[in-house]
Amino acid sequence: MSANVTVPLWLFLILALLAIWAVGVLLLAPGMRWFFRRRINTVIDELNTRLRIELPSFKLTRREVLIDRLFHDPRIQAAAEAHARETGEPLVDVRRRIDRYAREIVPSFNAYLYFRIGYWLAKSVARLLYRVRLGYADEAGLAAVDPKSTVVFVMNHRSNMDYVLVAFLAAEQTALSYAVGEWARVWPLQALVRSMGAFFVRRNSGDPLYRTVLARYVSMATEAGVPQALFPEGGLTVDGALRKPRFGLLDYMVKSFRADGERDLVFIPVGLNYDRVLEDRSQLLKLEAHRRRRGTLSAVSVTLTFGARNLWQMLTGSWYRFGYACVNFGSPVSMRQYVEKRGVDITALDEDSRHREVEELGRHLMQAIGSVIPVVPVALVAQVFRADPDKARTELEIKSAALVLLREWERRGAHIYIPRRDQDYAIGVGLRMLTLRHVVDERDGLFQAVPENLPVLAYYANSIAHFTGMVAHAVPVMEDIAAPAPAAP
Numbered sequence: 001m002s003a004n005v006t007v008p009l010w011l012f013l014i015l016a017l018l019a020i021w022a023v024g025v026l027l028l029a030p031g032m033r034w035f036f037r038r039r040i041n042t043v044i045d046e047l048n049t050r051l052r053i054e055l056p057s058f059k060l061t062r063r064e065v066l067i068d069r070l071f072h073d074p075r076i077q078a079a080a081e082a083h084a085r086e087t088g089e090p091l092v093d094v095r096r097r098i099d100r101y102a103r104e105i106v107p108s109f110n111a112y113l114y115f116r117i118g119y120w121l122a123k124s125v126a127r128l129l130y131r132v133r134l135g136y137a138d139e140a141g142l143a144a145v146d147p148k149s150t151v152v153f154v155m156n157h158r159s160n161m162d163y164v165l166v167a168f169l170a171a172e173q174t175a176l177s178y179a180v181g182e183w184a185r186v187w188p189l190q191a192l193v194r195s196m197g198a199f200f201v202r203r204n205s206g207d208p209l210y211r212t213v214l215a216r217y218v219s220m221a222t223e224a225g226v227p228q229a230l231f232p233e234g235g236l237t238v239d240g241a242l243r244k245p246r247f248g249l250l251d252y253m254v255k256s257f258r259a260d261g262e263r264d265l266v267f268i269p270v271g272l273n274y275d276r277v278l279e280d281r282s283q284l285l286k287l288e289a290h291r292r293r294r295g296t297l298s299a300v301s302v303t304l305t306f307g308a309r310n311l312w313q314m315l316t317g318s319w320y321r322f323g324y325a326c327v328n329f330g331s332p333v334s335m336r337q338y339v340e341k342r343g344v345d346i347t348a349l350d351e352d353s354r355h356r357e358v359e360e361l362g363r364h365l366m367q368a369i370g371s372v373i374p375v376v377p378v379a380l381v382a383q384v385f386r387a388d389p390d391k392a393r394t395e396l397e398i399k400s401a402a403l404v405l406l407r408e409w410e411r412r413g414a415h416i417y418i419p420r421r422d423q424d425y426a427i428g429v430g431l432r433m434l435t436l437r438h439v440v441d442e443r444d445g446l447f448q449a450v451p452e453n454l455p456v457l458a459y460y461a462n463s464i465a466h467f468t469g470m471v472a473h474a475v476p477v478m479e480d481i482a483a484p485a486p487a488a489p
Helices: 009-050 063-071 074-087 091-105 111-129 139-143 161-170 189-195 208-223 248-254 280-287 296-315 335-342 351-371 377-387 395-411 423-436 451-462
Strands: 131-137 150-155 177-180 228-230 265-274 324-329 440-443 446-449
Touching (some): 063 091, 111 161, 131 161, 150 161, 161 265, 228 248, 377 423, 377 451, 395 423, 423 440
Parallel strands (some): 131 324, 150 228, 150 265, 177 228
């Protein structure tokens, strides 16, 4: 019984690996799942007592369950059968595509990751890059929103920082679900974005089956009370001005809304503006009719160069944040009150009539968004130079012209962010940022717009041009994005 047993080394290694795997699967994995599930449940209990809008059960449901529910939805299955009949594609292949689309779209929200890690990360990044300010909020209107309502934050889209900024500022109220484009479907960003509650959307997809699956998921989430964030413009502004709205996701949200239903659908207009948009020059390049498209390596090189330059400035003490980032929250728009006022029943309309109503609603929301976009220092000073780009001005002339604009916009009800409540300081900050970025040049006490950077000047002036009814002409950028000027204090 005490005889030695000799086995080959390769067999011993296999047995050892199997033993380690068994210990991990049977002992460690259940313990870790119990530990993290307990932490997540503790976070959820805490959040439901702290948040004004509780996390709906739909958002906390396991991803596999949501995928299964979406896949077996009667409308989805009916669409699959109709598609198979019309195209001749085998039904099993159609259903396989539906399963793939559902897995691509449905998120896997993790409350612990969102509020413990994501919130801290968003706050840290936003405050590292900008002086973040909440300029205006309709406190009375926001307080009157029924917590059981489905809340949708609708906002203008100036930068990819919008996701970070609004999620950070709204985290005290609720957890938002975003629609994210295909740019984020790369490892490991895809898993992180999905765990933060975002769902992926194929922009301009011509596949009717995909659009059906997406529409049903958005409708299910809306009916279940999932708080969401929506960019009606559908993408980043190219010239700095508000873009025409796109109505796809908005239509999915409202198409099954009933005024006599359990939940109201409430849209909260959000206006964002920045003293510096990180993507400004790259967006302006899209205006060039015959521009040479950058390859992946070129884009990575530009990004790394920009990051390395700013990191070096941080290490040498010569780096400044990118000015002010301001967010305003406007008056809520109740869908229940909206349809009652217009005397329409969305669910009773045919498709064409519904689309017309959705377009009207979209225009109404875009007007509400535009009315709460904050006037920030750089945009204000850019408007002064935009009036006559060739004219050289003294600092006193610039401040005098800016004050005239401020009085006019205040009369029109614009929300103007004045840092330190000092108009002279605000105008000085905007002028200093434009000067440090070489958008404006100073010589012998006179300030003048740099001709080759007029598109950048127009870009920032356009962010508030709707207050004047005039959008500056944004000509193609002549300067390479790879060489950004120093950031302003």
